[in-house]
Amino acid sequence: MNFSKIYTRIERKLKKLPIWFHLVILLALMYILVCVYKKMLPIREGFIEQKENFVVKKGIDLYDDFYVNIYDQLFYRELANTYEVGSIENITKPTTESNILVIGSGTGHIVKMFQDQSYKVMGLEESQAMVNFSKNEYPDLNFKLGSPLKSMLFNQEQFTHIVCLNMTFYYYKNKMQFLQNVYHWLRPGGYFVVQLVDKNKFDPVVPAAKPFVMVNPQSFAENRITTSNVVFNNFDYKADFQIFPNDFVQFREIFKDTTPGSNKVRENSHKMWIPQRQTVINMAKEVGFINYAQVDLLMAQMEYQYLYVFQKPE
Numbered sequence: 001m002n003f004s005k006i007y008t009r010i011e012r013k014l015k016k017l018p019i020w021f022h023l024v025i026l027l028a029l030m031y032i033l034v035c036v037y038k039k040m041l042p043i044r045e046g047f048i049e050q051k052e053n054f055v056v057k058k059g060i061d062l063y064d065d066f067y068v069n070i071y072d073q074l075f076y077r078e079l080a081n082t083y084e085v086g087s088i089e090n091i092t093k094p095t096t097e098s099n100i101l102v103i104g105s106g107t108g109h110i111v112k113m114f115q116d117q118s119y120k121v122m123g124l125e126e127s128q129a130m131v132n133f134s135k136n137e138y139p140d141l142n143f144k145l146g147s148p149l150k151s152m153l154f155n156q157e158q159f160t161h162i163v164c165l166n167m168t169f170y171y172y173k174n175k176m177q178f179l180q181n182v183y184h185w186l187r188p189g190g191y192f193v194v195q196l197v198d199k200n201k202f203d204p205v206v207p208a209a210k211p212f213v214m215v216n217p218q219s220f221a222e223n224r225i226t227t228s229n230v231v232f233n234n235f236d237y238k239a240d241f242q243i244f245p246n247d248f249v250q251f252r253e254i255f256k257d258t259t260p261g262s263n264k265v266r267e268n269s270h271k272m273w274i275p276q277r278q279t280v281i282n283m284a285k286e287v288g289f290i291n292y293a294q295v296d297l298l299m300a301q302m303e304y305q306y307l308y309v310f311q312k313p314e
Helices: 003-016 019-040 065-075 078-092 109-115 128-137 175-185 277-287
Strands: 054-058 099-103 120-125 142-145 159-164 186-197 227-231 235-243 248-257 265-273 290-296 305-311
Touching: 065 128, 078 109, 078 159, 078 186, 078 290, 078 305, 099 109, 109 120, 120 128, 128 142, 159 175, 175 186, 175 277, 186 277, 277 290, 277 305
Parallel strands: 054 265, 099 120, 099 159, 120 142, 159 186
Antiparallel strands: 186 305, 227 235, 235 248, 248 265, 290 305
16 A cells, blocks of 8 residues: 555645635644543542532642642643753752752652752652652652741751742742741852742643643733633632732632532632742842843743742852
8 A cells, every 4th residue: 555645645635625624624633632631631539528518728728638639630741840950950050969959849740850860859848748749659759848938947058959940939928038048058159949920921821721732822812811721520620810919919729529419619729929020039139149040931831931040159
């Protein structure tokens, strides 16, 4: 069978078809991909441990077993994390003698990426459920429970690198205390790498609500999209990013149990404080840091998000 001739015949016939037909085919393929994506979503047991019909979770309390076990399905971006870790390596040149702290290590993947490069690394989390999940996922790695606002948590000049990715930095209102502690824990010449965003421009839609990685819905929207919708097998997920005065931001998540006969709803209320990037730069300089480098994360499909690398003077 001559596949080349068959392909040529098909190509000629397709070229003769009208443009609208090609668009219909494209839309059909996109619909099929969405259906396949939904089929791949894990089967969850809904809100089986929630006794009340409606609960609101805030602060560290929202990071319970239910949320931690769905966290990666909503937020994990392997390619973006790989790009970030690679950028950090290229700029700061860590060695096997380096000692790295990841603040807000989540489910442990960033810690694992650094460990795979033979660096000494530790993850820091305030959520016991997150720490338990990470230790179960990566039993050979080091994870610590604690707050970066506690200055006595680590020794002075203990780390060569301190990394704070995703939106972690913005969950702490007292950013000056955060930066002072990081400075205290870093060795002279060490690096603090933090992810910052343009609050009014970056894409707040969760990765799970964007199954087509290479297509950013914001590029085609007349107004900025701030809501996320994901359909799981036993519950629906909706999130909204809301901006208020004085740098305050609320990220509100709603989980609605779709198990037959259930009317349970869970709300997660995330509070963040997102100042202008220059404000953070000025605070870091006030603490003593040098603004060493900046990485635009556009190549990692994170428009208006950046890595800032600050160095403690030697």
